[in-house]
Amino acid sequence: EDKVVQSPLSLVVHEGDTVTLNCSYEVTNFRSLLWYKQEKKAPTFLFMLTSSGIEKKSGRLSSILDKKELFSILNITATQTGDSAIYLCAVLPINTGTASKLTFGTGTRLQVTL
Amino acid sequence: DVKVTQSSRYLVKRTGEKVFLECVQDMDHENMFWYRQDPGLGLRLIYFSYDVKMKEKGDIPEGYSVSREKKERFSLILESASTNQTSMYLCASSLRPHYEQYFGPGTRLTVT
Numbered sequence: 001e002d003k004v005v006q007s008p009l010s011l012v013v014h015e016g017d018t019v020t021l022n023c024s025y026e027v028t029n030f031r032s033l034l035w036y037k038q039e040k041k042a043p044t045f046l047f048m049l050t051s052s053g054i055e056k057k058s059g060r061l062s063s064i065l066d067k068k069e070l071f072s073i074l075n076i077t078a079t080q081t082g083d084s085a086i087y088l089c090a091v092l093p094i095n096t097g098t099a100s101k102l103t104f105g106t107g108t109r110l111q112v113t114l
Numbered sequence: 115d116v117k118v119t120q121s122s123r124y125l126v127k128r129t130g131e132k133v134f135l136e137c138v139q140d141m142d143h144e145n146m147f148w149y150r151q152d153p154g155l156g157l158r159l160i161y162f163s164y165d166v167k168m169k170e171k172g173d174i175p176e177g178y179s180v181s182r183e184k185k186e187r188f189s190l191i192l193e194s195a196s197t198n199q200t201s202m203y204l205c206a207s208s209l210r211p212h213y214e215q216y217f218g219p220g221t222r223l224t225v226t
Binding site for chain 2 (some may be wrong): 008031032034036041042043044045048088090092094100101102105106107
């Protein structure tokens with residue numbers, strides 16, 4: 001059974017801090033790892049990582065994948081209160097038939113305080 | 115921009131009622147998914163569909179059924195709602211099997 005573990009479960013930081021969120025996985029026939037941000041409603045897509053060692057970046061957020069050690073990190077620099085959310089990690093296996101199913105971790109709850 | 119909409123944001127139903135949750139996407143996506151999200155358990159896949167009239171069970175299909183009569187619409191049906199189906203229900207869609215999924219705003223269902 002595919003498994004995704006995120007750490008820490010929750011985190012409180014001050015505005016301006018840099019944070020690192022972790023995601024480790026065990027999955028048969030790994031294809032990609034995805035990060036989502038969930039505020040009060042729908043998860044919104046951040047990154048999809050398929051290749052090891054290649055950083056993806058969007059503004060103050062960046063992420064990298066290590067396929068040998070089976071983990072990914074999501075970095076947020078110069079955090080703002082608007083970064084407060086649950087960050088979800090999910091893995092996507094190679095499609096062996098119809099549609100590919102995401103397996104999600106339980107998320108990291110980040111709170112950024114003034 | 116991809117838009118995924120769900121018929122209700124909040125819903126309160128009684129035990130034993132039949133419940134329909136509807137999801138519509140406007141980007142001609144092939145694949146559509148229904149998840150439930152519960153504290154400490156994360157998102158769990160209930161059913162998904164890879165084409166019109168095609169469906170497959172996810173990880174927790176018991177007590178649910180689905181319908182996909184048109185490409186843009188995917189319905190989740192609770193035949194006889196029970197209190198353990200109180201949850202946040204999220205619909206998602208993706209263009210192709212290996213593409214990222216886009217989520218709707220969610221329906222918070224309470225069964226009393």
